Amino acid sequence: MKRKVGIIGTGHVGGDVAFSLVTQGICDEIILIDKQEAKAMSEALELRDMASLTHSYTKIIANDFSALSDADIIVMAVGPETLLREDRMEELIETSNAVSEIIPKILATGFQGIFVNITNPCDVITTLIQKLSGFDHSRVFGTGTALDTARMRSVVGEALQINPKSVAGYVLGEHGESQFVAWSTVSIGAVNITDYKTAAPLDLPALKDAVRGGGWNILTGKGWTSFGIATVTAQIIDAILTDAKQVFPLAVFSKKWDIYIGQPVLVGAQGIIGISEPNLTDAEQNSFNISAEVIQTAFNSCK
Template sequence: MMTTTVKALMTHVAPGLHSTRCTNKVSVIGAGTVGTAIAFSLLAQNITSELVLIDKNESLARGEMLDIQHATMYLNSPQISSSSDYATTHDSKIVIVTAGSQNVGAGKIECTARQNTDIFKEIIPKVVTQSPDCILIIVSQPVDIMTYIAWKLSDLPPYRVIGAGTILDSARFRYLIAQRLEVEPSTCQAFIIGEYGRKSVPVWSAVSVSGVRLREVNPNLGTDDDPEDWQEIHKQVVESNIEVCKLKHAGSWGMALSISRLVRAITEDLRECFPISTHIKGCRHGVDKDVFLSLPCIIGSSGVVNIVRQNLSDLEKDMIQKSADYMNELQKKLMDR
């Protein structure tokens, strides 16, 4: 109901104004450190004009919402809401899932996957019921497995189910290479693909600077025979998330900025390339199993528009295949429970 103050302040002229559907509504499932950082990043960069924060702890979600809401005059006054009720997410363009345990230390991947699969069985059907046309972005760990689980539970086409995958690790990889070369990261092309974590694949064969492949300059780049030990950069990337968690308990801002860039590519149909976890069965690298691993993908308004066909070395292809085999076996255990 319109108050007297509102009536006095404004003349209402647009019929059905309050029922107009927002075309870039984003819902974030999970109001923990990562989910809240993503929500703030989306709003601060004016990527969405309507955001919903969902958490089973409704008080936590409301507290985070109010903390942001009180400063909306500095955020172009977006519409922000919070709830534990998934009906609030109705007609979301994008739903970002951060809910669940993030504990994926050594020997804990399978345990965390089992815990988060149970959580996904509860939340994914609710999400899709409210937003059947949405694009899912999965951030929960272990991200490749959970992206597959979300795909199976949602019954969405695979191009509309995206995992964060190696998007942040690739950014770290590019940054560290640029730092060693003393150039801006934007001048480098470098990707980490495959399985997130220690078994990820640094694509040394394709690292380039301003179009020059570094292996044309240093044929041993990234190999055991490299006297300059460029392999150390990949080790730093893998260990960096562990170090961040030790220093500040949980990483959040790097992932938040990465996911925000991904969301913008969807809402604005930018056709930008990101290394994200996607369904790779039948791709060029010989994988014949229903698994989600990171490959460079062109992202637009429909989700994954294209998967880039990289020319990988035999070693890189073998690493991808081994990860696919491992993922496939673990997925069977989780879905057969």
Template sequence: MKSGKLVIIGAGNVGSAILNSVLRLNVVNDIVVINRNQDKARGEVLDASHTTAFVYSANTSIRVGGYEECADAKIIIITSGANITQGNNGDRMVLLEQNVAILSEVMDNITKYTRDAIVILVSNPLDVLVYVAQTRFGYPREKIIGTGTLLDTARFNKMLGDICGVDAKNVTGYVLGEHGATAFIPWNTVNIVGIAFDDFEKQFGLTEKIDKDKILRDMKTVGFDILALKGHTSSGVALSACRLVTAIMRNEKCILPVSIVLDGQYGVTDVALSLPSVISENGIERVLELPLDEKGRMELDHCVSHLKSILRTLAAGKSNASGK
């Protein structure tokens, strides 16, 4: 177990799933939950605290607190905000104005106490919120991390692994760009233990050609399928956040696709999206540029254009609201 404090802001379905998942990892010794509804937070904390009595779980301190707890936090996970519902027609952007306002309030409170903690964002629309959190509050760029396409990549690797009959952990392939409609897969970089995607049919004895468009489409919609079936998503996004917590606390320097404000990668600036990044105890150490083919570059450009149009709309709305 590492010595360090984790603050979880929000005790809804995702926040509580993160709390319970991170306890199993034994990577932090102090967890604080912040939530507007303190009774809900107390209930989640009390329930989770009982699991520390089992042999597989360390005796982690878990409690409810206020934003002052952020002052010496190593990691802060922001889950607060409105969630996608079945009536959203598969568009995370419907949450834009409401969740930007909620995030702004949360970041105002965090920055009263720290700009040193690593902030992990999981709320939607993820990439826009990462951009707002980093650019509006003077927070160090490398310390604002969006879970981004980390979950999308896990879903993609699982789908492709199932098709080829191998463990998803043997698949090397990333979903990049937006955590949303314009996410894309750079197929020229996909491989399984070094076997190139174009050789999968021969090497794994596939009887049908892999339908790349279907995989991409299924990857984008499966979250909404889960929403329709169980009413919310929580397990996958919780483990995505926990994967980052582990990488940071153990200084892994692993490479994960996360959302960050770009500062020149592929010649792009002033937008947040997911690219493979080196994750360490300091946050994001380096953002890597995969060798995109022509199609991948076109898809990246489309993603950037889409996200920047949303940011322009957001900026225009802010100006109108302030009377400018």
């Protein structure tokens, strides 16, 4: 099977996704598309320069929409012109217009694979992609709170001075300001974080703020964020191409709210295999509902 991935948008995020896929040997062919064709071509040229240095060979194509026709996955990584925005919802008008223009071009190629969306506001744009494409909900999803969950594990790991890989649990809801840490799901060695013995009591509200503010701290320092989301996206793509049946907290469709929102899901070759609904506390469920309302209101504003 030819493992073929298209990336729409070759800015910092799209470029780093391509880099991650190539260096890890996750796919056989990558198609790079950008409205600035010179940018996509430059990224392709640099990735080709690595061909003799990587573990496996990846064919790189630039600026050819027709090559998307038989792609397994298309990653939507379109970004706004102005990056330094505290609330991802501020990007909605610009990114929704861009996506509304791109999706018909993709469909015209005959593409029948899986859409993985990174473009912000992630949950709203993922909802828009599904509505515009008409694809089954299982074949359209966003990176959602996967990066936020990784940040939470990093923050908790640092607070406890343990490897973040030893921290389980999820950030749920919107990939944005209304996200929340579902502390009832967070554990270390099967012990819930509220019962985990520490020298001093953990300040969970402070940890939550550190998780939510992590992206902004990176953004204000270097001007963009890309390493984390690129790594997350590469893992998701690998799970699809290998039929890994692996759990990620992604932006997936909620029948109740008729929008996409961050929840733990099982991912395999067909896309979303199933959605896990953890037993949340009443306060967490309320936070989830508030987050869903934020996404729903934002989506309604761009119809």
